[in-house]
Amino acid sequence: MKALLIILGPTAVGxxxxxxxxxxxxxxEIISADSRQIYKNMDIGTAKPSKEVREEFPHHLVDIFSPDxxxxxxxxxxxxxxxxxxxxxxxxxxxxVGGSGLYIxxxxxxxxxxxxxxxxxxxxxxxxxxxxxxxSLYQELERIDPLAASRIHPHDEIRVIxxxxxxYLTKKPISSYQKQRLSSLSNTLIIGLRRExxxxxxxxxxxxxxxxKEGLISEVESLLKRGYSENLFSLQGLGYxxxxxxxxxxxxxxxxxxLMKRDTRRFAKRQLNYFKQDKRIIWLDMEKYSSxxxxxxxxxxxxxxxxxxxxVQSFSLTS
Numbered sequence: 649m650k651a652l653l654i655i656l657g658p659t660a661v662g663x664x665x666x667x668x669x670x671x672x673x674x675x676x677e678i679i680s681a682d683s684r685q686i687y688k689n690m691d692i693g694t695a696k697p698s699k700e701v702r703e704e705f706p707h708h709l710v711d712i713f714s715p716d717x718x719x720x721x722x723x724x725x726x727x728x729x730x731x732x733x734x735x736x737x738x739x740x741x742x743x744x745v746g747g748s749g750l751y752i753x754x755x756x757x758x759x760x761x762x763x764x765x766x767x768x769x770x771x772x773x774x775x776x777x778x779x780x781x782x783x784s785l786y787q788e789l790e791r792i793d794p795l796a797a798s799r800i801h802p803h804d805e806i807r808v809i810x811x812x813x814x815x816y817l818t819k820k821p822i823s824s825y826q827k828q829r830l831s832s833l834s835n836t837l838i839i840g841l842r843r844e845x846x847x848x849x850x851x852x853x854x855x856x857x858x859x860x861k862e863g864l865i866s867e868v869e870s871l872l873k874r875g876y877s878e879n880l881f882s883l884q885g886l887g888y889x890x891x892x893x894x895x896x897x898x899x900x901x902x903x904x905x906x907l908m909k910r911d912t913r914r915f916a917k918r919q920l921n922y923f924k925q926d927k928r929i930i931w932l933d934m935e936k937y938s939s940x941x942x943x944x945x946x947x948x949x950x951x952x953x954x955x956x957x958x959x960v961q962s963f964s965l966t967s
Contacts, residue, residue, distance in 0.1 A: 650736035650835060651959045653951070654744045656681070656752055656923060657841035658916035659886075660851045662934055662943075664697060666841060667745045668705055669944035675963045677706040677735055679728055681746025681755075684885045687715045689871060692864045693887040695855065715871060715882040720765065725754040741963040749922040750807075756836055763817045773809045785812060793821035801921050803914075837954055839947055840929040842920065847935070849913050856887070856909045865891055865901075886912050 653676070655663050667678055680686070684694045688711050697707060708731045713719060732742040732755075744752060777785050785808050790797040792815050800807045814822040843851070868883075868891040876883060878892045887908050894904035923929060930950060937943045952960055 651951070651955055651963070652732060652736075652742050652744070652836045653947075654681075654752055654756065654836065654838045655841065655947075656745075656747060656749075656838065656929070658848060658919040659695075659747050659912060660855045660916065661841045661843055661848060662940060663745050663747070663841055664695075665940040666943045666947070667743055668697075668701065669940040670743065670947055671705045673944060673948060674741055675739060676741035676743050677708065679708045679731055679742055679744045680710045681724075681728075681744050681748045681751040682710075683719070683748045683751065684882060685710050685746075686712050686719050687717070687882050688713065689874075690715060690867070690882060690888070692859050692862050692867045693885070693891075695859075715876050716880055718765070718881060721750050721754045724751045725758075728755050739962045747919050749919065752838075756838070763814060766813055766817060769813055769816060770809055773812055774805075777805060777809075782808070785809065788812065793823050795823040796821060799823075799925070801918055804918055804922070835955055835959055837951060838926070838929045839950065840923055840931045841934055841943070842931055843934045848916060852912050852916060853909050856905060856912060859887060860905060865894070868892060869895060886915060 655667050655670075657663050670676070671678070682694065684690060685696050686709055687694070690696070696710060697705075701707075702710065709724070709727060728744065728751075735742040744755065746752065773785060782803065782805050785805070786797065786800075786802045789800070789808055789811050793811060796811045800811065802808075811822040814820070814825065842848075864887060868888055871883065871888075872878065872892070872895070878889075878896075883889065883892060890899070890904045890908040890911070893899045894901055899907065932943060932946060934943065937946065
């Protein structure tokens with residue numbers, strides 16, 4: 649019987665700081681559940697832990713692909729499960745840390761067997777959303793798959809498009825596939841970190857300012873000079889797509905930063921709405937703790953209470 653810990657929450661809530669503090673107290677390693685930290689040369693805009701931090705505290709699934717690689721949830725699941733089993737054999741606690749709800753879900757609950765991505769179809773659906781408004785895609789999803797629509801936020805364009813894509817390619821609703829769950833994980837504890845909304849939004853704004861100060865614009869320029877297309881999945885992420893539009897003259901610098909902050913705040917709200925659906929999550933309000941160290945102590949307490957004692961002893965909790 650082995651354990652798995654997941655630390656999730658919205659962007660900028662403080663997940664990494666808490667996880668690093670936890671690793672000072674137990675035997676464990678981090679598995680990143682971030683859909684863009686996997687890419688090399690994308691450090692500032694993804695808030696990637698520094699190389700020094702990663703040398704001291706091992707991080708898996710970080711800096712493993714060039715930005716033109718497509719990395720699917722299925723591939724994340726496959727790689728993550730191999731790492732989880734390897735760490736557990738070493739009596740280390742695997743700690744999945746991130747805000748990608750889909751990545752976390754496929755590991756915890758398994759993944760449905762559906763068709764692979766059809767990028768041409770996705771682009772067609774995106775173009776429709778631009779012309780007709782994103783509401784039109786969601787309304788179509790409500791007609792063809794009301795169960796899936798009830799689980800997806802109307803503004804979550806990525807998941808709406810994926811649901812429509814599955815239906816167009818297979819003539820079967822995605823909800824029918826999602827019943828096919830394949831996961832053998834046990835002793836999984838899910839900790840959610842959250843903050844009061846106004847404070848979280850303030851932290852997001854500060855993070856964006858810090859990224860600009862640290863050289864996000866130069867980072868994006870470098871990626872484009874290397875020949876990476878602005879249309880790549882990796883460069884369509886928060887921050888990168890805004891700076892691309894600034895560099896090509898669509899936005900002023902000030903407007904790019906404003907929209908980056910706005911869209912990141914909206915993204916954090918969508919993350920929270922997505923995570924709220926999972927009643928297994930044990931939520932910790934960051935305002936109740938004076939430091940990441942205090943939060944990590946609370947997590948250790950929860951681990952001790954929720955997991956069998958022999959499992960807890962296997963990753964050698966310390967005082």
